[in-house]
Amino acid sequence: MIILACYNIKGGVGKTTTTVNLAHLCALEGARVLVWDLDPQGAASFYFRIKAKVKGGIKRLLSGHSSVRQHIKGTDYHNIDLIPADFSYRHLDVILESLKKSKVRLKKLLKPLADEYDYVFLDCPPSFSMVSENVFYASDALIIPTIPTILSLRTLEQIIRYRDKKALKGTQLIPFFSMVDRRKTMHRMIVEMPPKLGVQFAETDIPYASDVERMGFERKPLILFKPNVRASESYRHLWQEIKGRVDRG
Amino acid sequence: MAAKIQQYTIPETCVDLESALIRAFPLERQSPQWLHRLYKDTFDGRLYQKKYLFWQETRESFYDVFVHNFKTGERLQSTACEDVVWPAVIESSVLGRKIQAITKIRALMPQISVSVKQHILHYLGGDEKTQLRLIIEYSQLMRPDGSIIPLDKRLLLLPVRGYDKPLKAVARYLERVHGLRLSQDNPLLHAMSAADQPLSRYSNTFQVGLDPEMPTDQAFKRILLDCLENMEKNETGVIEGIDSEFLHDLRVSVRRTRALLSQIPEAFPKKVLNQFEPSFAWVGKITGPLRDLDVYLLKFNDYQQALPVTEGENLMPLKRFLTRQQKIEQKKLARLLQSGRYQQLKSEWRTFLEKKDMKKPPSAVALQTVKRTADRYVWQAYKKLLKRGQVISPECPDKKLHRLRINAKKVRYLLDFFQTLYPSARIQPLMKQLKKLQDVLGDFQDLSVQAHTLQQFESQMEAERQLTPETTHAIALLIQHFDARLEQQRGAFFNQFEQFSEAAHQVESKALFHSVEGEGAA
Numbered sequence: 001m002i003i004l005a006c007y008n009i010k011g012g013v014g015k016t017t018t019t020v021n022l023a024h025l026c027a028l029e030g031a032r033v034l035v036w037d038l039d040p041q042g043a044a045s046f047y048f049r050i051k052a053k054v055k056g057g058i059k060r061l062l063s064g065h066s067s068v069r070q071h072i073k074g075t076d077y078h079n080i081d082l083i084p085a086d087f088s089y090r091h092l093d094v095i096l097e098s099l100k101k102s103k104v105r106l107k108k109l110l111k112p113l114a115d116e117y118d119y120v121f122l123d124c125p126p127s128f129s130m131v132s133e134n135v136f137y138a139s140d141a142l143i144i145p146t147i148p149t150i151l152s153l154r155t156l157e158q159i160i161r162y163r164d165k166k167a168l169k170g171t172q173l174i175p176f177f178s179m180v181d182r183r184k185t186m187h188r189m190i191v192e193m194p195p196k197l198g199v200q201f202a203e204t205d206i207p208y209a210s211d212v213e214r215m216g217f218e219r220k221p222l223i224l225f226k227p228n229v230r231a232s233e234s235y236r237h238l239w240q241e242i243k244g245r246v247d248r249g
Numbered sequence: 250m251a252a253k254i255q256q257y258t259i260p261e262t263c264v265d266l267e268s269a270l271i272r273a274f275p276l277e278r279q280s281p282q283w284l285h286r287l288y289k290d291t292f293d294g295r296l297y298q299k300k301y302l303f304w305q306e307t308r309e310s311f312y313d314v315f316v317h318n319f320k321t322g323e324r325l326q327s328t329a330c331e332d333v334v335w336p337a338v339i340e341s342s343v344l345g346r347k348i349q350a351i352t353k354i355r356a357l358m359p360q361i362s363v364s365v366k367q368h369i370l371h372y373l374g375g376d377e378k379t380q381l382r383l384i385i386e387y388s389q390l391m392r393p394d395g396s397i398i399p400l401d402k403r404l405l406l407l408p409v410r411g412y413d414k415p416l417k418a419v420a421r422y423l424e425r426v427h428g429l430r431l432s433q434d435n436p437l438l439h440a441m442s443a444a445d446q447p448l449s450r451y452s453n454t455f456q457v458g459l460d461p462e463m464p465t466d467q468a469f470k471r472i473l474l475d476c477l478e479n480m481e482k483n484e485t486g487v488i489e490g491i492d493s494e495f496l497h498d499l500r501v502s503v504r505r506t507r508a509l510l511s512q513i514p515e516a517f518p519k520k521v522l523n524q525f526e527p528s529f530a531w532v533g534k535i536t537g538p539l540r541d542l543d544v545y546l547l548k549f550n551d552y553q554q555a556l557p558v559t560e561g562e563n564l565m566p567l568k569r570f571l572t573r574q575q576k577i578e579q580k581k582l583a584r585l586l587q588s589g590r591y592q593q594l595k596s597e598w599r600t601f602l603e604k605k606d607m608k609k610p611p612s613a614v615a616l617q618t619v620k621r622t623a624d625r626y627v628w629q630a631y632k633k634l635l636k637r638g639q640v641i642s643p644e645c646p647d648k649k650l651h652r653l654r655i656n657a658k659k660v661r662y663l664l665d666f667f668q669t670l671y672p673s674a675r676i677q678p679l680m681k682q683l684k685k686l687q688d689v690l691g692d693f694q695d696l697s698v699q700a701h702t703l704q705q706f707e708s709q710m711e712a713e714r715q716l717t718p719e720t721t722h723a724i725a726l727l728i729q730h731f732d733a734r735l736e737q738q739r740g741a742f743f744n745q746f747e748q749f750s751e752a753a754h755q756v757e758s759k760a761l762f763h764s765v766e767g768e769g770a771a
């Protein structure tokens with residue numbers, strides 16, 4: 001079971017969009033996929049038309065008294081299941097702090113599912129917190145959507161600096177450029193000559209496209225309603241690339 | 250994760266179930282879909298034996314691929330861009346890996362083809378989320394001759410994880426209102442029986458049961474007829490080049506035939522021996538080159554893995570060479586198997602085997618009971634094997650081990666033929682040890698032959714100017730690797746032979762075969 005987290009400290013960079021599309025592409029190949037919507041806003045749950053509600057709230061889920069299994073919901077797609085968000089996730093940090101072994105809770109919760117799923121995608125809230133630390137410990141790779149602007153690159157640097165800490169040991173960092181608008185000089189410059197930050201950017205970037213925005217209206221993965229547009233093609237490439245990098249360990 | 254499907258057979262009396270369901274539940278109808286469903290399995294039905302059904306459904310430019318465990322109801326789905334003959338094409342999926350682990354080196358072959366019209370209904374909850382899928386299937390069996398047979402109408406319930414209520418409600422409704430019961434039957438079996446087509450029960454293990462009191466002549470003909478039939482079952486697969494096991498099994502049947510002729514010649518008329526021993530030797534010979542190439546290609550990954558990564562890569566020209574040669578030899582053999590000579594050999598052989606009366610019995614052996622014959626000859630061959638094995642020394646030439654391998658094989662075939670004449674509890678341990686011994690000897694033989702054949706391939710490649718220095722180097726490394734393994738294998742032999750002799754003692758083989766030593770057998 002490979003655990004991939006779509007993560008960035010910044011909000012609105014395309015984390016959820018990426019999670020939904022990559023999870024879908026992954027499942028199309030026949031892999032068994034679980035998406036965990038960790039964001040109290042419940043955007044990933046929304047895309048999959050599943051109520052952002054966890055029975056008994058996050059406290060019950062984390063306590064370990066009940067298996068995460070009973071919170072899993074099937075989506076409209078073969079091979080993709082989801083653990084929905086819940087509004088109570090906004091207290092996740094505080095609850096985690098109060099628990100023993102608070103940093104590896106998530107990892108532990110996922111462990112029993114190893115035989116059931118081939119890939120887990122974590123859709124993370126934009127923050128740098130106890131939640132993200134749990135995500136770091138649990139994940140095999142962080143997929144980091146990065147808008148090609150100077151400010152976004154600085155945020156990326158912050159994450160990279162954190163890499164030497166224990167939580168990210170053995171976790172690959174896979175940043176890619178997201179919402180790329182080639183009409184903008186700055187975007188073009190950065191994408192064509194990414195700064196040397198000691199991480200390898202994915203070769204594929206995702207263009208800024210109104211079709212992608214429409215996903216919120218269609219509530220479907222992009223390739224299901226716009227299979228042939230460039231952004232769909234980009235997501236396909238991105239998935240192949242990420243899969244390849246993760247497989248190589 | 251995998252959905253546990255529930256299925257119902259819809260009886261003729263239950264008209265317009267679909268409309269009734271739509272009135273009763275919040276169902277959304279998807280436009281009907283037509284698809285072509287092709288069930289597949291290996292020639293020897295490996296998937297079915299493990300309780301799996303495998304099928305592919307043709308969509309526009311790709312295939313939906315399914316495995317369904319008909320014991321547990323578990324179902325997995327994936328997609329493929331091409332017709333799935335080798336699960337390796339969907340190896341990135343769990344489904345592909347699951348299948349591959351069962352089918353191994355055998356190809357998937359079409360079993361039965363069904364044309365299906367599906368009415369798909371989505372049970373929608375809030376936010377138009379699908380909480381249950383219902384599929385009504387109208388299927389027709391498409392027979393190879395173009396005729397069509399309608400099959401049962403079916404309703405499938407595909408549950409969505411975490412949404413139990415709709416499933417329960419619909420199941421209850423089907424039972425209470427329409428009197429439908431969950432059906433346990435298996436759609437493949439249903440289709441096969443409608444097609445009057447039996448499931449493949451092919452197996453290459455020898456399974457002819459013998460009556461101890463049967464005259465030897467009759468028993469032998471029965472054994473040999475089974476070998477002949479097995480050969481014939483595998484011919485098409487060899488001619489069409491489906492997978493390497495067809496040829497393997499065909500050759501086993503030929504060797505079994507030859508073993509019986511050569512080990513117990515007294516049971517056959519001289520004329521028959523003179524005609525058929527060389528004929529079957531010929532079949533052995535013409536099938537050899539293709540088998541060798543098959544073996545290399547099957548082991549190619551192991552070879553690559555035995556070398557460092559870059560050296561392994563340098564072997565690729567060899568693989569391309571072998572693949573080309575394999576195609577050439579396959580075509581050659583396909584022609585030979587369709588030749589008059591081969592066909593005539595088989596028909597004359599069959600005529601002999603099917604002849605009931607024996608005007609002039611060749612010897613007393615032909616008339617005595619098969620049990621008596623088996624006792625004597627198995628014991629004889631067995632003793633010979635023990636004796637030959639005992640004189641093998643660590644320094645003896647490879648050739649001696651090869652000869653021993655052939656001895657072992659012959660004993661093995663005799664034991665296969667006659668096993669039903671002996672108490673299984675006593676014969677099985679013996680066969681088990683013999684098989685292990687054969688494995689060790691077989692590996693030894695493979696290694697020593699492979700080094701030699703590799704050199705031949707190398708000079709052939711050289712002559713065809715396909716050899717780079719890198720490939721030469723990689724091949725040299727491989728040969729070195731074989732040499733090292735060969736020495737280990739010699740050690741393994743002594744170990745295994747000891748266990749074999751011990752087993753021979755323990756089961757008191759002598760008593761088992763009612764030693765008839767004194768009777769002057771050759």
Ligand SMILES: Nc1ncnc2c1ncn2[C@@H]1O[C@H](COP(=O)(O)OP(=O)(O)OP(=O)(O)O)[C@@H](O)[C@H]1O
Pocket residue numbers: 010011012013014015016017018039043124125126178179180206207208209210212213214215216
């Ligand atoms: N490639 C793109 N082109 C155009 N719009 C995009 C693209 N990717 C994402 N968007 C839009 O940008 C918005 C933010 O995207 P998304 O929700 O995926 O980001 P996020 O990082 O998950 O946000 P948050 O931090 O709030 O969770 C959404 O409205 C989405 O439709």
Ligand SMILES: [Mg+2]
Pocket residue numbers: 015016017039043123124
């Ligand atoms: Mg989000």
